[in-house]
Amino acid sequence: VLRDRRPRTLPPGPVEIPFFGRLPILDEESAERLRKKYGDIVSYRTGPIRTVFLFDYDTAKEAMAKVEFSNRPDFFSSFSVDDQKIGGVLSSNGVHWQHDRRFVLRNLRNLGMGKSYLEEAINTEAMALVEDLKKSGGEAINFPDSFRTVALNIIWQMVASTRYDLRSSEVETIYRLTKGFQDDFSAIAFLPFFFPALNRLPVPIRNLILGEDKFGQLLEEMKKVINDVVDKHLEDYDPDNPRDLIDEYIKDMKDSEGDNNSLFRKGALNQIVNDLFFAGSDTVNQMLKWMAFLLARYPEYATRMQQQIDAVVPRDRMVSLDDKPNLPLVEAFTVEALRYSSMVILNVERTATRDTNFKGYLIPKGTTVQVCNYSVHYDPRYWDDPHKFYPERFLDESETKYTAPKKGLFAFGSGRRQCVGELLARMELFLFTAALIQHFDVRPPHGVDITKTAIVNLGGIRAPADDKLIYQPRN
Numbered sequence: 001v002l003r004d005r006r007p008r009t010l011p012p013g014p015v016e017i018p019f020f021g022r023l024p025i026l027d028e029e030s031a032e033r034l035r036k037k038y039g040d041i042v043s044y045r046t047g048p049i050r051t052v053f054l055f056d057y058d059t060a061k062e063a064m065a066k067v068e069f070s071n072r073p074d075f076f077s078s079f080s081v082d083d084q085k086i087g088g089v090l091s092s093n094g095v096h097w098q099h100d101r102r103f104v105l106r107n108l109r110n111l112g113m114g115k116s117y118l119e120e121a122i123n124t125e126a127m128a129l130v131e132d133l134k135k136s137g138g139e140a141i142n143f144p145d146s147f148r149t150v151a152l153n154i155i156w157q158m159v160a161s162t163r164y165d166l167r168s169s170e171v172e173t174i175y176r177l178t179k180g181f182q183d184d185f186s187a188i189a190f191l192p193f194f195f196p197a198l199n200r201l202p203v204p205i206r207n208l209i210l211g212e213d214k215f216g217q218l219l220e221e222m223k224k225v226i227n228d229v230v231d232k233h234l235e236d237y238d239p240d241n242p243r244d245l246i247d248e249y250i251k252d253m254k255d256s257e258g259d260n261n262s263l264f265r266k267g268a269l270n271q272i273v274n275d276l277f278f279a280g281s282d283t284v285n286q287m288l289k290w291m292a293f294l295l296a297r298y299p300e301y302a303t304r305m306q307q308q309i310d311a312v313v314p315r316d317r318m319v320s321l322d323d324k325p326n327l328p329l330v331e332a333f334t335v336e337a338l339r340y341s342s343m344v345i346l347n348v349e350r351t352a353t354r355d356t357n358f359k360g361y362l363i364p365k366g367t368t369v370q371v372c373n374y375s376v377h378y379d380p381r382y383w384d385d386p387h388k389f390y391p392e393r394f395l396d397e398s399e400t401k402y403t404a405p406k407k408g409l410f411a412f413g414s415g416r417r418q419c420v421g422e423l424l425a426r427m428e429l430f431l432f433t434a435a436l437i438q439h440f441d442v443r444p445p446h447g448v449d450i451t452k453t454a455i456v457n458l459g460g461i462r463a464p465a466d467d468k469l470i471y472q473p474r475n
């Protein structure tokens, strides 16, 4: 039964088990075990789906740039809130993806990605975050809800001109949906995609073991939240006063009315909004948790960064992007946090659009192609002592200048589908982290050994466990 049926032209990997294959790989330990045993390119079968895992930076970079590996797998469309399930950026393919990605990139830039007025908006949130954390009065608290609200507020202001109060209950609803997807559906909801036979089970059994009814409910709720936001924009739309990305889309949609070839559609707009909300808020929220954890875990860096900030920024002014050249350690700390956290453990899946020769192997059409970002970030070929948290690796010899790595960083993916929000995320991480450092000593509660804090897996996202921390305002 265990005869390996894998075609010889495929990369090596564990013996394929007919019909069932093996359980999906969702964590860094299992991925690393594969790499250690089979090398940098490994094929692995889960049900009818074959995945080729890539573990080495150069190989991953080359693969992610290939047109043949630029699509997302078909099953991504099940998460779409577009009625036609073809629009948006994250899960779409072909001309629809190209069209919507171009629209999003152009408008994120026009709305200030990398520019000073967006910096102001981020610093308004940073100030609100500081005030909110001060309310904890130096008591030990779990990661504050304000982390997620400030992250949401930035992208939501660009997309929908909405800013929430840091403790607003509306944010609670939105995050309940995100968390629902994360907690309940990380592994189990994917199983029918890998094991289609499960779809033949009676509905009550599928609901019981796979929670499909709950998944459907969450998706419907999300659809409604997004649709209401877009409908409200359509109602209030003023062509002379576009407020945000949704208005810009409505403008293009109205301009192209009557053009049968136009790809501007309300369903696609809904999905774009959904993508930006999902990809743009929880990612930053999770990274803020990492920043707080790492500041508490490595107080020697926190102290050095406070000295650097205090030397150039008066306490009554927020750190700005112009201060960056004077704060090389702060930048190095945030980038090292991206590497060390490897928050997105496995890069978002791609799929081969046709049979493709790659590195001496023939990757058949339909094969999933996935880079293990964690493995790239912990690869001793690119990083000295990779398990050490060491921001200095991003400084020049005199430690006075930040130096971007030439190779080895994969936090935002790569190639044609590289993260569209990278610039925005880097701005947010730098300014939010600087605000935390400038205003607080972050530390574990007395007697708590922070080296024992677990790193958990939240549906493919690596995050520090929510142990309590103290945010002590600095004198």
Ligand code: HEM
Pocket (backbone or CB within 6 Å): 064, 089, 090, 091, 101, 108, 155, 275, 276, 279, 280, 281, 283, 284, 287, 343, 344, 347, 348, 349, 410, 411, 412, 413, 414, 415, 416, 417, 418, 419, 420, 421, 422, 424, 425
């Ligand atoms: C620290 C924060 C973030 C991290 C680590 C991150 C990481 C990633 C990664 C790994 C990918 C997959 C790239 C690939 O397939 O090669 C991705 C895609 C994407 N990200 Fe981000 N991201 C972050 C923040 C954001 C923000 C703030 C936005 C919102 C503007 C955003 C929007 C997107 C979108 C729309 C895609 C899909 C791109 C496509 O399929 O063409 N991300 N991100």
